[in-house]
Amino acid sequence: MASAGPVRKPEDPKQPAFLELFFDLVYVFALIQVTHLLIDNLTWWSAFEALVLFLALWWIWVGTAWLTDQFDPQHPSVQLYVILVMLGILLMAIVVPDGLAGHGIFFSLVYLAISFGRGIFIVITARGTKLPERALRAAFWAALSAIFWITGGFTHGWTRGVLWLVALGVDYVSAAFRWPTPGLGRAPGWELAIAETHLAERYRQVFIVALGEIVLTMGLTFSDGDFAGFTFDRTTVLVLSFASTALIWRLYIYRAGAQLGPAIAASPHPHRLSQQASYLHMVMVAGVILTAVGFTLIIEHPTSQAPPAWIAGITGGPALFLAGRSGFEHLVFGRVTRPRVIGIVVLAGISPVVVFMPPEIASAAATLVLAVVAGLDTLHHRRHPPRVPARAN
Numbered sequence: 001m002a003s004a005g006p007v008r009k010p011e012d013p014k015q016p017a018f019l020e021l022f023f024d025l026v027y028v029f030a031l032i033q034v035t036h037l038l039i040d041n042l043t044w045w046s047a048f049e050a051l052v053l054f055l056a057l058w059w060i061w062v063g064t065a066w067l068t069d070q071f072d073p074q075h076p077s078v079q080l081y082v083i084l085v086m087l088g089i090l091l092m093a094i095v096v097p098d099g100l101a102g103h104g105i106f107f108s109l110v111y112l113a114i115s116f117g118r119g120i121f122i123v124i125t126a127r128g129t130k131l132p133e134r135a136l137r138a139a140f141w142a143a144l145s146a147i148f149w150i151t152g153g154f155t156h157g158w159t160r161g162v163l164w165l166v167a168l169g170v171d172y173v174s175a176a177f178r179w180p181t182p183g184l185g186r187a188p189g190w191e192l193a194i195a196e197t198h199l200a201e202r203y204r205q206v207f208i209v210a211l212g213e214i215v216l217t218m219g220l221t222f223s224d225g226d227f228a229g230f231t232f233d234r235t236t237v238l239v240l241s242f243a244s245t246a247l248i249w250r251l252y253i254y255r256a257g258a259q260l261g262p263a264i265a266a267s268p269h270p271h272r273l274s275q276q277a278s279y280l281h282m283v284m285v286a287g288v289i290l291t292a293v294g295f296t297l298i299i300e301h302p303t304s305q306a307p308p309a310w311i312a313g314i315t316g317g318p319a320l321f322l323a324g325r326s327g328f329e330h331l332v333f334g335r336v337t338r339p340r341v342i343g344i345v346v347l348a349g350i351s352p353v354v355v356f357m358p359p360e361i362a363s364a365a366a367t368l369v370l371a372v373v374a375g376l377d378t379l380h381h382r383r384h385p386p387r388v389p390a391r392a393n
Contacts, residue, residue: 006075014197017073026086030093042309049099065202105153137179145170196264210285214292240363241295247370256332263332283324291317298359306359319347339376
């Protein structure tokens with residue numbers, strides 16, 4: 001049952017609404033588009049393009065997740081806003097394959113419409129609370145980043161990429177420092193109350209959606225119109241890719257992934273911890289995308305020896321995920337278990353070797369590393385059960 005007003009009340013349900021799951025299903029299309037941008041041409045340039053576009057799309061997801069944490073997603077006005085954001089993400093994702101070459105002003109204007117639309121929505125619907133002040137602070141910094149977004153929209157290539165990266169830096173850094181604004185100052189920590197159960201579940205959902213993107217991309221590649229059949233090489237890589245996906249899920253959800261909500265509740269600075277969690281999930285999702293790229297390229301183009309860039313996806317993707325997961329574990333428990341760090345080192349160490357081997361061997365090696373890390377991690381946690389630090393008084 002919807003609450004009387006759009007602002008979330010303490011008694012409102014803390015679990016994400018079906019609308020938010022619907023939102024994530026649209027967001028998975030954006031992740032697939034970023035993945036295909038890399039699959040179509042895996043170079044340093046396309047990696048830079050994908051990074052900029054992914055950071056923009058991720059920030060929209062974070063902003064929407066935080067809005068539905070403050071507002072009741074069952075309220076009609078909130079539902080209308082979220083559906084409009086979904087349309088905006090769909091439109092932005094459609095032009096992602098063009099990278100930084102075309103439709104720049106369209107992409108930037110949709111991004112800005114979502115950013116400023118969020119502020120307008122908050123000011124209109126949250127009168128009588130402190131939320132409009134926070135929206136005004138955010139709008140000040142959004143206006144500053146808009147200069148770089150619009151200027152970049154009218155340029156091309158590296159110039160556009162650098163300008164948009166600066167714009168994203170303004171958005172990310174200003175939020176990290178709670179939007180310090182002339183005349184208003186920074187948003188006080190007590191003003192940034194959150195529903196820890198809701199936000200923790202939203203982070204878990206988007207990560208599971210990213211894993212689903214791997215399965216969907218590789219499955220469609222394996223069974224496309226030029227279906228090459230269940231050859232030994234392609235089938236082996238498909239099975240290994242699925243095993244890696246399952247292991248990444250296991251490594252994510254075990255302990256820290258399931259304890260984020262209690263960690264936020266116990267933290268003396270819940271907003272800061274939640275914000276750091278969003279950045280670390282961004283790193284983990286980026287690792288998942290890179291993993292999908294590496295495996296998909298090998299399935300799509302069976303070869304006796306894969307280019308180094310493909311192997312970078314096979315080993316670099318899991319390593320990037322483990323790096324983000326290690327930071328996430330430290331965030332939740334205040335420590336990092338050795339197996340995860342060892343896994344990163346081993347993946348980095350085998351990369352120069354497996355690049356000269358058949359791609360099936362590289363895939364098997366990366367999957368084996370993940371399996372060993374998962375096994376050692378389970379043994380370590382059984383011997384030394386981690387505990388969420390108690391809230392400081």
